[in-house]
Amino acid sequence: MIQAVMTSPGKIEFREIPVPEIGDNEVLIKIMRIGICGSDIHVYHGTHPYTGYPVVQGHEVSGQIVKLGSNVTGLKVGDAVTVQPQVYCGRCYPCTHGRYNICEELKVMGFQTTGMASEYFAVDSKKVLRLPDGISYDEGAMVEPLAVAVHALRRSSDINGKKVLVLGAGPIGNLVAQSAKGMGAEKVMITDLSDYRLGIAEKCGIDFCVNPDKKDLREALIENFGPDRADLILECVGVNSTIEQAINCARKGTDIIVVGVFGQKVNVDMGLVQDRELRLIGTLMYMEEDYIKAIEMIQQKKVSLKPLITNHFPFKEYLKAYEYIEKQRDHAMKVMIDVHE
Structure with a gap:
């Protein structure tokens, strides 16, 4: 599979790597859409204070499950899903008091740990939320910022x-x-x-x-x-x-x-x-209940997401997406990377 790696500010290489194997509690997701956010742009410029290089970006995503670990329940192959990108310790005071979004050792996929800018991505099933029928992959990739x-x-x-x-x-x-x-x-x-x-x-x-x-x-x-x-x-x-x-x-x-x-x-x-x-x-990031509420509002059409999507770029034109954002400035809202059609 192909993975996009930002090797230094403003430079992206596409590398051929094996499709990841999954553990018993993981799912393999075929990534469909990646949204670019303001924090990603800071990484592109080399101004994000908590991100080093090389880094695989991608934290606003949607995709389709193609493989399940043996212990995974509540999900099935073919489900459209999105992912919570936080990686937390589970031991610190915030984690043990129901606030893992401000974990003392918090890492976020695409910044301090590997993000989802790949054709396929293996992840703990507990971080995966199913998208109800009728929610598009574009909308699914916007669940994260909505949360x-x-x-x-x-x-x-x-x-x-x-x-x-x-x-x-x-x-x-x-x-x-x-x-x-x-x-x-x-x-x-x-x-x-x-x-x-x-x-x-x-x-x-x-x-x-x-x-x-x-x-x-x-x-x-x-x-x-x-x-x-x-x-x-x-x-x-x-x-x-x-x-x-x-x-x-x-x-x-x-x-x-x-x-x-x-x-x-x-x-x-x-x-x-x-x-x-x-x-x-x-306020920092979100928790699972915020994702659930965001998905509910999309399903109930209480939010309108399509007007925010400014443009789409193919996966291999990831860098052109950043260049477009730079040129458009205030006219670029949410730009999508189409990993798969």
Whole structure:
């Protein structure tokens, strides 16, 4: 089989290796789709702080089971599936208290351990979730980023009936906003400096799409949510200006969920955080129940994923996909690698 290996920033080699043998508790998956995310792009640029080279990427995937280990139950050959890419120790405090997503020794496939950018991939069956009939391989590869959004929203209290502000309309921000609606939020507003991304959000049914360069954010909040503004704010960009916006426009007692990955240290006005009793809440990845909820929302058509998929590239054109993302910048949302048709 062929495996894509990023040997150094911006360089990918395709190597012929044997199809992996599976253990008694594993399944062999024929990989169909791989989604490229923002963290993958950091690896492409050599700026990911926790990834070395060579590395096999691929953590947003869908595929089909072609072989089962002797101990595997609940799955069968031919099932369409997706995979949870975390590798955790099971021994540390978070793991033994039901929070393996923040394991002290956490590794993620495609970053600190081998990812799924191969024609076939062997993995522990416990990490595999079946995709119900009617969910496409494209949608299956987007379960992972959708689970990021679901987990982020669950870091606060129940959002049913709440007014939610999402800062950043990239793929994750868009999925956070859609998930908020799908999980019962009364109204959702999303912001971005890119009118193109705001247009995608509008196509996905987000209630209010605001460019803060053209409309004062506080005024927009009052206009669309009323004088009490947002009940919950989610920062999905990872830069100083947006976390500053979140703190400045929050009403007293608001939760601010920090979803964006910050590449640099930021200056936060902790005086406002203290005085207003704001809560800054971090979120990292997901757990199995978040995957299950994400799959449920796709099945029930509570989220619209097709408008986010910008382009497809064949497996052998993996590098061209990155070059496309570089050229398109704000116009590239979710780019898919088609490993098999």
